[in-house]
Amino acid sequence: MDFIDLKTQYRRLKPSVDERIHRVLEHGQFVMGPECAELEQRLAEYVGARHCLGVASGTDALLIALMALAIGQGDEVITVPFTFFATAEMIALAGATPVFIDIDRRTYNMDPAKLEAAITPRTKAIMPVSLYGQCPDLDAIEDIARRHNLPVIEDAAQSFGATYKGKRSGGLTTIGATSFFPSKPLGCYGDGGALFTNDDELARIMREIRIHGQDRRYHHPRLGMTGRLDSMQAAVLLAKLEIFDDEVAARHRVGVRYAELIAAKFGTGPRANVLAPHVERSNTCVYAQYTVEVEHREVVETRMKALGVPTAVHYPIALHQQPVFAYMRLGAGSFPASEAAARRVISLPMHPYLTDEQQVKVVDALAQAVA
Ligand SMILES: Cc1ncc(COP(=O)(O)O)c(C=O)c1O
Numbered sequence: 291m292d293f294i295d296l297k298t299q300y301r302r303l304k305p306s307v308d309e310r311i312h313r314v315l316e317h318g319q320f321v322m323g324p325e326c327a328e329l330e331q332r333l334a335e336y337v338g339a340r341h342c343l344g345v346a347s348g349t350d351a352l353l354i355a356l357m358a359l360a361i362g363q364g365d366e367v368i369t370v371p372f373t374f375f376a377t378a379e380m381i382a383l384a385g386a387t388p389v390f391i392d393i394d395r396r397t398y399n400m401d402p403a404k405l406e407a408a409i410t411p412r413t414k415a416i417m418p419v420s421l422y423g424q425c426p427d428l429d430a431i432e433d434i435a436r437r438h439n440l441p442v443i444e445d446a447a448q449s450f451g452a453t454y455k456g457k458r459s460g461g462l463t464t465i466g467a468t469s470f471f472p473s474k475p476l477g478c479y480g481d482g483g484a485l486f487t488n489d490d491e492l493a494r495i496m497r498e499i500r501i502h503g504q505d506r507r508y509h510h511p512r513l514g515m516t517g518r519l520d521s522m523q524a525a526v527l528l529a530k531l532e533i534f535d536d537e538v539a540a541r542h543r544v545g546v547r548y549a550e551l552i553a554a555k556f557g558t559g560p561r562a563n564v565l566a567p568h569v570e571r572s573n574t575c576v577y578a579q580y581t582v583e584v585e586h587r588e589v590v591e592t593r594m595k596a597l598g599v600p601t602a603v604h605y606p607i608a609l610h611q612q613p614v615f616a617y618m619r620l621g622a623g624s625f626p627a628s629e630a631a632a633r634r635v636i637s638l639p640m641h642p643y644l645t646d647e648q649q650v651k652v653v654d655a656l657a658q659a660v661a
Contacts (some may be wrong), residue, residue, distance in 0.1 A: 344519030348469025
């Protein structure tokens with residue numbers, strides 16, 4: 291069993307993927323080719339944003355967003371410690387300080403109740419993460435941001451295709467940043483990402499940063515990078531977009547089925563020995579990961595591996611406890627919800643082509659592993 295099955299998806303899409311890749315080989319515009327503009331238009335429509343920019347990765351998307359907002363030395367950006375490293379890494383790489391606030395224990399996302407107390411005169415942005423494929427309470431976050439005149443950057447790397455109150459993730463905040471890493475809900479065949487905004491001026495600045503801060507050929511009013519999505523990856527994404535709605539529906543089916551199987555085997559509620567994910571009523575989740583909580587995680591991982599079921603941990607160390615952030619002197623106990631999640635979470639195989647039989651096998655193995 292695969293943790294994520296990209297081969298089945300390729301077999302389904304082979305004619306379209308192959309044809310689109312060949313077209314790029316034929317026209318030879320490998321950088322900023324026609325596929326890039328077509329993809330940006332499609333993605334902007336899908337998300338419901340005025341502007342979309344294809345970029346080289348989700349990590350570059352975050353850095354470009356921060357640079358476009360002129361965030362740097364002496365500035366603070368509020369984010370969460372329970373996320374993939376890139377979120378806080380890019381804030382620090384931009385020269386600013388990541389200021390962590392704890393997560394909501396049920397959704398693993400930023401707890402808006404903790405936000406206002408963390409705002410200082412140095413705060414320049416808020417960067418919530420839509421972890422595992424569902425958005426945080428973005429209205430609550432946006433309300434506070436508006437009162438303090440702060441932009442919000444959604445790290446939507448794991449939530450492309452998810453909705454919050456009926457609107458698509460990525461298009462809900464000042465800037466949305468997503469990733470097309472191969473294992474993501476919409477993934478390419480290498481690294482890729484996208485930025486979304488409704489702000490014309492920010493879109494213009496981000497376009498310049500994406501290409502070395504250039505406003506016209508060899509004329510550089512600002513610093514930037516080689517931050518573009520290439521034509522080959524855009525071609526792959528255009529092919530995958532054709533079936534994306536269907537795949538998102540399949541992800542929901544798999545998610546619902548896991549919840550049923552887990553409830554039947556372990557019961558529900560905080561005392562169950564396997565805790566299934568909680569999706570808020572305002573949200574649809576794309577389950578970039580299907581992540582449950584268990585006691586004695588290392589034992590569960592080893593036993594499941596022996597039973598032929600791959601698992602992964604997203605993420606084992608909260609970011610304030612990463613060596614590179616030791617200078618912050620945020621010891622154990624600083625963010626109890628994030629630390630508890632980091633100790634207990636384990637992700638099960640999750641992709642749109644998981645069969646009912648395979649899901650039964652996973653949950654049976656989980657039952658043996660936690661026993
Ligand atoms: C929450 C989060 N932020 C940022 C990133 C970075 O994306 P990429 O791997 O495309 O650079 C990822 C991807 O793993 C992620 O999960």
